[in-house]
């Protein structure tokens with residue numbers, strides 16, 4: 183099921199570092215994908231998720247002496263794929279994993295993930311996906327039962343399965359992401375993974391997990407944390423979180439500590455953070 187998107191074409195002066203600051207703020211308002219332009223940034227969000235308040239990000243930039251202007255247009259679902267496809271370049275994580283579309287050439291790395299270039303978030307281009315993939319490459323997933331919460335394209339779950347996970351369940355609130363996930367799971371011949379539509383409320387029916395991957399955003403992570411941790415195995419269950427900024431790391435650490443989770447380490451890219459926690 184495809185949904186209409188909104189494209190915001192932003193012009194920023196000076197472009198750097200304005201683009202980076204704007205990108206970080208727009209992520210907080212649910213913008214899912216971005217493309218650099220010569221004079222700024224294209225930002226995309228499902229039409230139903232667009233909040234009037236997103237323009238506050240422009241006001242913030244203006245108080246920092248940037249000049250920002252924008253144009254907004256609706257993208258019909260049938261036009262989205264072509265748009266996304268033209269933006270999609272392969273990426274490499276830690277010289278070990280390539281994420282690419284079927285039409286790109288292979289780098290013959292140990293892990294290769296094929297992603298059908300549709301509109302779901304999770305091609306590895308975003309800092310948060312990149313850092314989560316890096317965590318999956320560094321950690322042991324052998325024989326683990328894994329939850330990929332907010333799975334998007336299922337790129338994280340697919341890598342976890344390639345790293346030896348015995349079963350992976352992807353969950354996403356957006357039915358379109360679930361459809362795209364199924365395609366990607368099949369294209370990568372991952373028999374151990376399936377994707378379901380829903381939010382944290384579906385978790386109680388899914389059994390226990392050894393590892394949870396959740397790259398969503400600060401507010402959803404905080405509000406749904408308790409439900410995630412109810413299905414994470416104690417002790418030693420691993421929780422990998424991303425989708426938030428460095429300034430929010432402390433509040434997420436506090437929320438995890440409250441539930442007997444120990445903070446292990448974090449990664450940073452352009453002010454975005456991914457963090458690892460383990461149940462005591």
Ligand SMILES: C[S@@+](CC[C@H](N)C(=O)[O-])C[C@H]1O[C@@H](n2cnc3c(N)ncnc32)[C@H](O)[C@@H]1O
Pocket residue numbers: 302303304305306310311314331332333334335336337338353354355356359380381382397398402425
């Ligand atoms: C930042 S993307 C991450 C996608 C992919 N896991 C990755 O790492 O690239 C967040 C995803 O979470 C989904 N999402 C948003 N709110 C959610 C919720 N409350 N429960 C489950 N999924 C949610 C969105 O539809 C989106 O696909």
